[in-house]
Amino acid sequence: MEGIAIMTSGGDAAGMNPAIKCAVDYARSKGLKPFLVYDGLRGLIDGKIVEAKREDVSGIMYRGGTVLRSSRSKRFFEYKYREQAYKHLQERNINKLIVIGGDGSFRALNDLYNDFKIPFAGIPATIDNDIAGTDYCLGVDTAMNVIREAVDSIRDTANSFNRGFVIETMGRHCGYLAMASALTSGAEICLVPEIEYDLDSIQERLRVEIEEGRNFLIAIVAEGCNMGDYLTRWINETLNMDARLTVLGHIQRGGSPTVRDRLMAYKFAVNAVDSLLDGGTNDIMVYKGGSFGGIPIHDVAGKKPKMDQTMLDLCTPLSR
Ligand SMILES: Nc1ncnc2c1ncn2[C@@H]1O[C@H](COP(=O)(O)OP(=O)(O)O)[C@@H](O)[C@H]1O
Numbered sequence: 001m002e003g004i005a006i007m008t009s010g011g012d013a014a015g016m017n018p019a020i021k022c023a024v025d026y027a028r029s030k031g032l033k034p035f036l037v038y039d040g041l042r043g044l045i046d047g048k049i050v051e052a053k054r055e056d057v058s059g060i061m062y063r064g065g066t067v068l069r070s071s072r073s074k075r076f077f078e079y080k081y082r083e084q085a086y087k088h089l090q091e092r093n094i095n096k097l098i099v100i101g102g103d104g105s106f107r108a109l110n111d112l113y114n115d116f117k118i119p120f121a122g123i124p125a126t127i128d129n130d131i132a133g134t135d136y137c138l139g140v141d142t143a144m145n146v147i148r149e150a151v152d153s154i155r156d157t158a159n160s161f162n163r164g165f166v167i168e169t170m171g172r173h174c175g176y177l178a179m180a181s182a183l184t185s186g187a188e189i190c191l192v193p194e195i196e197y198d199l200d201s202i203q204e205r206l207r208v209e210i211e212e213g214r215n216f217l218i219a220i221v222a223e224g225c226n227m228g229d230y231l232t233r234w235i236n237e238t239l240n241m242d243a244r245l246t247v248l249g250h251i252q253r254g255g256s257p258t259v260r261d262r263l264m265a266y267k268f269a270v271n272a273v274d275s276l277l278d279g280g281t282n283d284i285m286v287y288k289g290g291s292f293g294g295i296p297i298h299d300v301a302g303k304k305p306k307m308d309q310t311m312l313d314l315c316t317p318l319s320r
């Protein structure tokens with residue numbers, strides 16, 4: 001029976017476990033023999049690859065992170081280690097791979113494909129939502145709900161205590177989480193790498209509001225702007241409002257996947273298995289304009305994701 005291996009790689013994200021479970025169950029229903037790679041690329045090199053048993057993937061649907069664990073691996077950049085990974089796959093008659101991860105992981109598997117012609121399908125999973133060609137990456141909805149809950153709680157204190165709160169979200173160089181959270185939590189300020197901000201005009205806008213009685217404010221900043229500390233001091237000194245900074249950090253990556261992430265995981269996983277069965281060699285699964293499909297890795301790797309223009313337009317006034 002032909003083997004297919006499923007692995008997670010790069011930063012963990014909610015929705016990885018449902019994707020693993022669905023990929024295993026669906027691959028088996030299609031006559032493939034599913035294997036699990038533990039510890040991401042590191043495990044692929046070190047041969048931590050075992051045939052999937054039913055109990056390995058039962059009861060994992062509600063869990064955040066990845067039961068297969070993940071890693072970032074410098075060794076995988078070297079041919080000799082990719083060759084080692086290839087040998088482990090060959091020994092087990094595995095000639096298809098599904099990788100659940102981000103742009104870096106897709107490129108890594110594409111290197112393996114170029115070297116040894118092991119076809120793979122990529123499932124986008126990163127809370128950053130920064131993968132080109134897809135409107136959605138697994139983990140985003142769960143992260144946004146974690147942020148929503150945190151901002152709602154912080155707003156209680158801000159409101160009760162006449163304070164300004166700066167909340168820094170993750171996202172590496174991408175402002176998606178910050179923008180979507182600012183819009184859905186009614187923040188007064190939003191700073192992201194994609195929008196040029198103007199502190200003077202923010203000052204003027206909020207000065208009027210403060211004169212009219214505003215006694216608290218919420219600012220959401222993307223980590224990619226590196227503005228958390230500065231903006232907090234700025235609110236203290238320029239707006240004369242006591243201010244605090246909350247860096248949400250890794251709580252955004254964890255938590256039980258939301259219903260949306262579970263459903264999206266199922267759709268991505270089914271598409272990934274089907275893509276490989278249809279002869280796909282190095283395609284990335286995407287969700288675009290409401291439909292699922294696969295696109296060549298060359299349209300994804302190293303490409304800049306396109307931001308939703310409506311979201312940019314709605315957030316621009318919060319940066320001025
Ligand atoms: N340009 C690249 N070419 C080949 N392999 C890469 C490349 N970038 C990253 N990788 C491999 O993929 C791993 C995961 O990438 P990383 O960017 O950390 O996570 P993600 O998959 O979430 O983008 C890295 O540790 C590295 O081994």
Ligand SMILES: O=P(O)(O)OC[C@H]1O[C@](O)(COP(=O)(O)O)[C@@H](O)[C@@H]1O
Pocket residue numbers: 010011012102125126127128170171172223253
């Ligand atoms: O966990 P680490 O290594 O500190 O990395 C933090 C980074 O990982 C992320 O949480 C997720 O990024 P990836 O999914 O691309 O790995 C970023 O938002 C953040 O900048």
